[in-house]
Amino acid sequence: MEISPNQLSNYASLLWNAVIEYSPKIISAFIILIIGIYAIRLISRIIKKIMVKRELDPTLTKFLADILIWALRILLFIAFISKLGIETSSFVAILGAMGLAVGLSLQGSLSNFAGGMLIILFKPFKVGDTIEAQGQIASVLEIQIFVTKLLTANNQTIFIPNGILSNGTIINYSMQGQRRADLTIAISYATDIKKAKDIITEVLRKNPKILQQPAADVSVKNLTDNAIQLAVRPWAKNEDFWAVYSDTLEQCKEAFDAAGIVIQPYVRESSLKN
Secondary structure, three states, X not given: OOOOHHHHHHHHHHXXXXXHHHHHHXXXXXXXXXXXXXXXXXXXXXXXXXXHHXXXXXXXXXXXXXXXXXXXXXXXXXXXXXXXXXXXXHHHHHHHHHHHXXXXXXXXXXXXXXXXXXXXXXXXXXXXXXXXXOOEEEEEEEEOOOEEEEEOOOOOEEEEEHHHHHHOOOEEOOOOOEEEXXXXXXXXXXXXXXXXXXXXXXXXXXXXXXXXXXXXXXEEEEEOOOOEEEEEEOEEEHHHHHHHHHHHHHHHHHHHHHHOOOEOOOOOOOOOOO
């Protein structure tokens, strides 16, 4: 099929008229896009500065800033295509349907997302705290939106989903700033209880890492078939806890040896059946 010069001229004229007609829309749409991108960056910086000034949690600051940026980007995109003359109502309906489908397929992830929001907002722990949760005792390395990253004492990294973490029991060992060690030392019935308690009290008094307030406690915990169990409860700062724990046991053993007191070994009781 041959195109005559007149048809070619008509096509060129229609194309030129279309360019002239839609040029203002295209130009204005791209102006809106460029201005919107710079405006979003500026708003993001201002919001982050305000949050930092109000001393909000860094994780919460980043999360809220990211949500705000993506919400503004979506609004900017809708304004951009609307300026181009594209119908936005059907586009928004498609987005809604896609969001519903994604939400149904990612119910577990949404649960973790909601758990992360609860952890960030209510702050049962923060980065650097030592916590016990889901059978694990570890330090918090990072609070992410879907998981919390922990580091154990033997240098193992653990990722716990925020959904089960926020719904379970969490023990925060760092929140109060100090912690009590609960130790048990067993002595024989032949040992003078007061003498043993005085020796332990002196050991606790000489340790500079043990806090004077709250005062340490030394008392009889239990009377078993073969031993007197003494409860030894010194207080320490969080960073000194494990040093106090081990030093107290070692120094009490050394002091008992010097005083001629023998620590009663643990004897497992068992019943014999005929």
